[in-house]
Amino acid sequence: MDFIKMHGLGNDFVCLDRFLDPAENNPAETDYSELAQRLCHRQLGIGGDGLLLILPSEKADARMRIFNADGSEPEMCGNGIRCFARYIYEQGYVQKDQLTVETLAGIKPIRLQMKDGRVYGVTVDMGKPRLSAKEIPVNDHSDRVVNKRLEVLGKEIGITAVSVGNPHCVLFLDDFAETDVLAVGAALEKHPFFPAKTNVEFVRVDSGEEITVKVWERGVGPTLACGTGACASVVAAVLNGRTGRRLTVHLPGGDLQIEYAEEGRILMTGPAQYVFRGQLID
Ligand SMILES: N[C@@H](CCC[C@H](N)C(=O)O)C(=O)O
Numbered sequence: 531m532d533f534i535k536m537h538g539l540g541n542d543f544v545c546l547d548r549f550l551d552p553a554e555n556n557p558a559e560t561d562y563s564e565l566a567q568r569l570c571h572r573q574l575g576i577g578g579d580g581l582l583l584i585l586p587s588e589k590a591d592a593r594m595r596i597f598n599a600d601g602s603e604p605e606m607c608g609n610g611i612r613c614f615a616r617y618i619y620e621q622g623y624v625q626k627d628q629l630t631v632e633t634l635a636g637i638k639p640i641r642l643q644m645k646d647g648r649v650y651g652v653t654v655d656m657g658k659p660r661l662s663a664k665e666i667p668v669n670d671h672s673d674r675v676v677n678k679r680l681e682v683l684g685k686e687i688g689i690t691a692v693s694v695g696n697p698h699c700v701l702f703l704d705d706f707a708e709t710d711v712l713a714v715g716a717a718l719e720k721h722p723f724f725p726a727k728t729n730v731e732f733v734r735v736d737s738g739e740e741i742t743v744k745v746w747e748r749g750v751g752p753t754l755a756c757g758t759g760a761c762a763s764v765v766a767a768v769l770n771g772r773t774g775r776r777l778t779v780h781l782p783g784g785d786l787q788i789e790y791a792e793e794g795r796i797l798m799t800g801p802a803q804y805v806f807r808g809q810l811i812d
Contacts, residue, residue, distance in 0.1 A: 533569070534617065535576060535805035538609030540754030540783030542805070544569045544578040545613065548585050549592065549623050566597035569810070576808065579750050582610050584617065590630035590637045592618050598749025606635035606695035608757015612652035612802040615640045619649055635695025649802065656758070656796040659765045660693040667697055667726040675769055682717050689718070690766040694796065697728040697748070698762030702772065706734065706744060715746025731759045735772045742780040754783030761796045764788040 534545040544566075566581035568574070580596050587593035594614045596607040611631055618624050619642055627642040636657060643651035663670035668691050670676055676691035690700045699718050703709055715730045730746040743763050745756040760779040767773040768790050776789045787799040 531810040532807070533576065533810060534807050535578070536582075536613035536617065536803060537783075537805060538612050538755065538757060538800060538802050539781055539786065541609040541756060542578045543580050543582045543596075543607075543610050543613055544576050545582040545584060545617060547617075547621070548583055549618070549621075550586075562595070562597055563601035563603065566599065567601040570599035576810070579747065579753050580607060580610060582607070582614060584614060587632040590632040591624045592629075593632040595634075598747070599751075600749040602749040603634070604696045604749065606633050606638075606656075606758055608654065608656065608694075608759075608761060608798055609755055609800070609802075610757075611638060611640070611654055612757070612798075612800055615642060615652050615654070616649040616802040633695070651799060652802055653797055653799040654757075656694055656761050656798050658794045659762065659790075659796060661765070661769070663691070666691050666693040667724065669723050669725060677770070678723065680718070680721060680723055682714055682721065687714070687718075690770060691724075691728075692762040692765050694758045694761045694765070696758055697724055697726055698731060698759055698766075699724065699728045700731045700733055700763050700766035702733050702735065702767075702770070704734065706732065706742075711744050711746065712752060715752065719746060719748055729756060729759050729762075731756070731763045731766075733763045733767065735767060736780070738774045739776065740778045740780065741767055741773065744782065755781040755786070757786065757798055757800065760786045760788050761790075761798055764790050765796065 570578040583595040585593040639655040641653045662673045718730045729748045732744045734742045745759045779786045789797045
């Protein structure tokens with residue numbers, strides 16, 4: 531089995547190209563959940579935060595499926611979709627710098643930044659966030675923005691819930707030293723307030739144009755970056771009056787540019803890198 535390893539700011543993916551292989555396009559034929567757990571294993575597999583499937587689409591230029599390292603299938607992946615877009619362009623599957631990708635969170639329009647026929651940056655229109663409790667998978671009955679106090683590890687913590695296709699729980703803090711990000715992240719991921727579990731972002735506001743974010747990803751754990759998490763953090767920062775709408779988001783793996791535009795759409799810009807190609811031996 532051939533694979534490609536890619537990453538977006540250190541958020542790394544094992545990518546399987548099934549674009550031209552109709553037999554493999556039938557999801558029933560392969561247990562991708564089991565395969566993701568096996569291939570993403572850091573010691574026994576290739577190693578990765580997730581498994582990306584590159585598929586043809588009847589509704590868009592291509593279709594992306596993503597599986598977390600624990601085998602669960604999320605709706606969307608921000609860093610993954612930039613890798614996906616770069617790959618399908620450079621592979622010649624699409625021959626234009628504006629394309630669309632079908633995901634479980636809808637069809638995402640994408641613009642490629644090109645130099646000498648290669649992609650050096652990718653902007654994804656992530657769509658509008660879902661902000662009220664009625665639209666986010668949370669145990670709440672209000673229809674307002676979900677700012678909530680939750681009990682976590684014996685302490686009350688203020689959070690903002692934001693869905694950008696997948697669920698996010700955003701916490702603001704003044705100093706990362708004040709919170710055990712790993713313990714609180716793990717506890718919030720499975721907090722009963724989030725029936726579908728959640729990704730968790732710890733956000734320090736550095737200025738009106740910059741934030742620093744650490745991430746605990748649903749189905750993975752701590753990662754070097756999370757594209758959807760960066761988008762959710764910016765939305766939460768804007769809604770809580772902490773920043774402007776166009777931000778540089780500093781993540782452990784590098785920076786993303788995120789704009790929460792006036793009309794409510796989120797635009798994410800960042801890099802996508804190849805690591806290596808390989809062949810799995812059974
Ligand atoms: N790393 C991703 C998000 C991947 C999915 C997430 N773990 C979930 O379960 O929702 C990103 O860059 O957005």
